[in-house]
Amino acid sequence: MAQEKTAILRARDVMQKKIVSIDGMATAREAVTLMRTEKVTCLLVQKRHDDDAWGIVVTQDFIRGVIIAGRPSTEVNVYEIMTKPVITIPADMDIRYVARLLYRAGIRRAPVADGEEIIGMISLSSLILDNELF
Numbered sequence: 001m002a003q004e005k006t007a008i009l010r011a012r013d014v015m016q017k018k019i020v021s022i023d024g025m026a027t028a029r030e031a032v033t034l035m036r037t038e039k040v041t042c043l044l045v046q047k048r049h050d051d052d053a054w055g056i057v058v059t060q061d062f063i064r065g066v067i068i069a070g071r072p073s074t075e076v077n078v079y080e081i082m083t084k085p086v087i088t089i090p091a092d093m094d095i096r097y098v099a100r101l102l103y104r105a106g107i108r109r110a111p112v113a114d115g116e117e118i119i120g121m122i123s124l125s126s127l128i129l130d131n132e133l134f
Contacts, residue, residue: 011098012091014127015112015120021046024055024079028066031057031078042109044118045082053085054111054118088113089122099127 021044022031045055057078065081066073091114102124109123
């Protein structure tokens with residue numbers, strides 16, 4: 001029986017194209033409001049200038065930096081709780097390597113980059129939920 005040749009899936013094939021970003025000076029409350037409105041679990045934190053790095057803020061950051069710390073969400077800025085620099089995934093990376101990178105780095109999601117441009121977000125759950133994989 002001939003083995004069927006399958007195309008290699010890349011990060012760009014399974015990423016979410018919706019990117020929601022926020023300024024690092026925004027408050028945690030503003031960030032959570034934006035996340036609720038946009039129905040996302042993370043926000044890309046905008047660069048301050050061309051030589052700056054991207055950041056990311058995820059739901060766990062709010063738990064650790066606001067709730068557990070006992071700080072008012074209106075007095076905590078996003079830049080205080082975000083992760084920066086953020087690991088970015090090359091758009092053409094094979095999803096097997098994407099899964100391995102995310103898993104070994106201990107992160108659940110990351111921005112997908114095409115050169116210097118962020119073109120989407122990828123998560124471990126998006127790999128599992130992709131119809132072509134399972």
